[in-house]
Amino acid sequence: MSELITADLVDLELTGTDRAEVTGALARRLVEAGRVRNLDGFLADIRKREEQMPTGIEGGIGIPHARSAHVTAPALAFGRSKAGVDFGADDGPAHLIFLIAAPDGGGQDHLTILASLARRLMHESFRQSLLDAGDAQTVVEVIKKEVFGQ
Amino acid sequence: MRFVAVTSCPTGIAHTYMAAESLEQAAKAAGYEIKVETQGAAGSTPLSAAEIAAADAVVFAADVEVRERQRFAGKPTISAGVKAAINNGAGLIAQAAEAAESGPAPEPAAQPQLASKVEAGAGPGTRLRQWLMTGVSYMIPFVAAGGILIALSFMIGGAQVAKVVGGGDFHGVHYAGITDPAQVLSQAGIGGVLFLIGSTAFKMLVPILSGFIAFGMADRPGIAPGVVGGLLASAIGAGFLGGLVSGLLSGFVVLGLKKIKVPRGVAGVMPVVVIPLIASLVVGLAMVVVVGGPIASAQTGMTNWLTGLSGGTAWLLGALLGLMMAFDMGGPVNKVAYTFGLAALSSGNTTMMAAVMAAGMTPPLGIALATVVRKHMFTKAERQAGQAAWLLGLSFITEGAIPFAAADPFRVIPSAMIGSAATGVLSVVFGATSQAPHGGIWVVGLVGHPLLYLVAIGIGMAVTCGCLLLAKNIGRAKEPAAQRATVSAETVAA
Numbered sequence: 001m002s003e004l005i006t007a008d009l010v011d012l013e014l015t016g017t018d019r020a021e022v023t024g025a026l027a028r029r030l031v032e033a034g035r036v037r038n039l040d041g042f043l044a045d046i047r048k049r050e051e052q053m054p055t056g057i058e059g060g061i062g063i064p065h066a067r068s069a070h071v072t073a074p075a076l077a078f079g080r081s082k083a084g085v086d087f088g089a090d091d092g093p094a095h096l097i098f099l100i101a102a103p104d105g106g107g108q109d110h111l112t113i114l115a116s117l118a119r120r121l122m123h124e125s126f127r128q129s130l131l132d133a134g135d136a137q138t139v140v141e142v143i144k145k146e147v148f149g150q
Numbered sequence: 151m152r153f154v155a156v157t158s159c160p161t162g163i164a165h166t167y168m169a170a171e172s173l174e175q176a177a178k179a180a181g182y183e184i185k186v187e188t189q190g191a192a193g194s195t196p197l198s199a200a201e202i203a204a205a206d207a208v209v210f211a212a213d214v215e216v217r218e219r220q221r222f223a224g225k226p227t228i229s230a231g232v233k234a235a236i237n238n239g240a241g242l243i244a245q246a247a248e249a250a251e252s253g254p255a256p257e258p259a260a261q262p263q264l265a266s267k268v269e270a271g272a273g274p275g276t277r278l279r280q281w282l283m284t285g286v287s288y289m290i291p292f293v294a295a296g297g298i299l300i301a302l303s304f305m306i307g308g309a310q311v312a313k314v315v316g317g318g319d320f321h322g323v324h325y326a327g328i329t330d331p332a333q334v335l336s337q338a339g340i341g342g343v344l345f346l347i348g349s350t351a352f353k354m355l356v357p358i359l360s361g362f363i364a365f366g367m368a369d370r371p372g373i374a375p376g377v378v379g380g381l382l383a384s385a386i387g388a389g390f391l392g393g394l395v396s397g398l399l400s401g402f403v404v405l406g407l408k409k410i411k412v413p414r415g416v417a418g419v420m421p422v423v424v425i426p427l428i429a430s431l432v433v434g435l436a437m438v439v440v441v442g443g444p445i446a447s448a449q450t451g452m453t454n455w456l457t458g459l460s461g462g463t464a465w466l467l468g469a470l471l472g473l474m475m476a477f478d479m480g481g482p483v484n485k486v487a488y489t490f491g492l493a494a495l496s497s498g499n500t501t502m503m504a505a506v507m508a509a510g511m512t513p514p515l516g517i518a519l520a521t522v523v524r525k526h527m528f529t530k531a532e533r534q535a536g537q538a539a540w541l542l543g544l545s546f547i548t549e550g551a552i553p554f555a556a557a558d559p560f561r562v563i564p565s566a567m568i569g570s571a572a573t574g575v576l577s578v579v580f581g582a583t584s585q586a587p588h589g590g591i592w593v594v595g596l597v598g599h600p601l602l603y604l605v606a607i608g609i610g611m612a613v614t615c616g617c618l619l620l621a622k623n624i625g626r627a628k629e630p631a632a633q634r635a636t637v638s639a640e641t642v643a644a
Contacts, residue, residue, distance in 0.1 A: 055164070102191075122171040122175060123175075
């Protein structure tokens with residue numbers, strides 16, 4: 001399996017101001033990395049999920065995600081926004097945005113990885129180290145260490 | 151304090167797990183233990199029955215329906231959306247602790263908990279028994295309600311009410327029957343209405359038994375093929391034994407179909423459309439084509455055989471009729487014996503009719519006696535079914551024994567057959583006669599030698615009871631009481 005996240009999939013200076021803009025920017029990185037085949041189709045799936053219920057979580061987190069036929073390999077794109085982007089959480093905008101792309105159907109392995117990523121998100125220390133990370137490679141290493149225990 | 155929780159969300163890749171983590175952290179921080187079942191896309195490890203049983207309260211953090219929610223019935227429960235758990239795990243845990251303190255609102259024993267689902271990992275024998283018990287536990291209310299209503303209808307309207315409503319001969323009078331239910335009250339009175347309701351409930355016995363055996367095995371997708379198979383079992387006259395076959399068959403077919411890997415697009419419609427469709431077809435074909443024909447020809451064969459014997463030794467015929475009446479309690483063999491009794495009655499031989507009726511009353515009575523004499527050998531649901539069985543037996547509603555026979559056929563059926571054979575022989579030897587084709591104790595006025603007749607029934611009852619208690623000791627001298635207790639606690643309050 002390819003790496004869940006690489007430095008190319010990290011944007012520490014997200015400039016967008018609304019949900020569609022930042023997910024679009026992160027999704028484009030997934031397309032460039034060859035993880036997503038069809039940008040519009042994938043974004044439509046993300047929107048569908050977001051419409052069911054916003055994915056903002058208290059603590060400044062947004063996790064737009066979808067299982068989509070347009071995803072070729074499971075991947076995570078991470079973005080950080082200084083100004084914050086509204087993801088529908090009650091306590092204000094999200095500063096940490098995780099765009100999770102899972103292929104439709106297929107094996108269980110990557111779903112287990114995403115599950116353990118989701119669990120790590122609930123830990124304050126994990127969130128803080130992502131906020132503190134100085135560059136993209138540090139983010140990748142933090143996530144690898146927390147999610148894979150490497 | 152110990153909790154269990156279920157988390158689930160629409161996509162099943164993020165919130166389900168975040169909620170689980172949040173609840174686990176919150177519980178740990180508060181000094182409690184918690185086990186979370188994550189019903190997400192990465193698959194979940196189901197909570198064990200023991201973990202659920204040990205929990206003081208249950209937390210559901212779910213935006214989609216919790217699967218197999220009935221496992222948690224009777225527990226203090228907190229329900230919330232998945233986000234509430236993520237954002238405020240501590241709050242939910244505090245609520246759960248509060249709910250656990252105040253205890254479950256209704257008393258668990260008084261709750262109509264219908265499901266006695268099967269524990270994973272049990273041995274094949276235990277699982278078979280639990281499958282059957284699941285079906286039986288759902289069937290008992292139908293037996294109790296239907297049987298008691300029929301008995302009441304006999305008390306209120308006289309035993310001929312069955313023929314007034316259903317058509318046929320009773321004590322020399324022919325009734326055409328009433329086809330329009332709206333006319334029953336005006337033509338047959340309240341007794342007729344009670345009979346109609348009761349007999350309608352009885353029509354559901356086999357379909358419900360079959361459907362919920364399949365449910366116990368294969369969950370919801372099993373219900374449709376199981377019920378359809380059960381209806382067909384009734385239609386071909388296969389009785390409750392046919393229902394056991396169709397229920398088990400449905401369960402196995404659905405379990406098999408569930409194993410087939412399908413693309414995710416199709417997976418959504420599998421349990422709702424594809425599996426019930428294919429399973430109903432397979433089970434239906436099996437019942438109609440494979441089982442139906444042989445049953446009909448076997449019935450014809452048995453009828454001819456009985457007719458051939460009718461000139462022979464009368465007490466032997468009484469024994470034979472007794473064995474047949476108790477064999478399947480309303481099934482094909484029972485029907486042959488009963489029809490033979492009816493034919494004898496219409497040609498003026500009232501002795502055989504008396505033997506048939508007495509032998510049909512014995513099985514529920516003998517079993518009811520056994521549930522009183524040795525309470526601990528029966529589950530709570532069985533003891534409750536036993537209370538109803540008294541009235542059903544007295545009313546010549548042999549079906550009252552089906553819950554017991556279906557749950558444990560190899561012990562119950564032979565015991566009932568021996569007792570009924572004894573009653574059949576004695577009824578003939580005592581020279582008892584019956585002018586009535588049914589009605590049990592309520593038509594004792596139409597029975598010749600009524601006291602000896604009751605003695606014959608009483609002896610058969612004692613024989614069935616004795617045989618059953620002996621049989622229950624075979625092979626399970628030390629059946630874990632705990633296991634039986636859990637089954638009974640989960641089964642229905644009849």
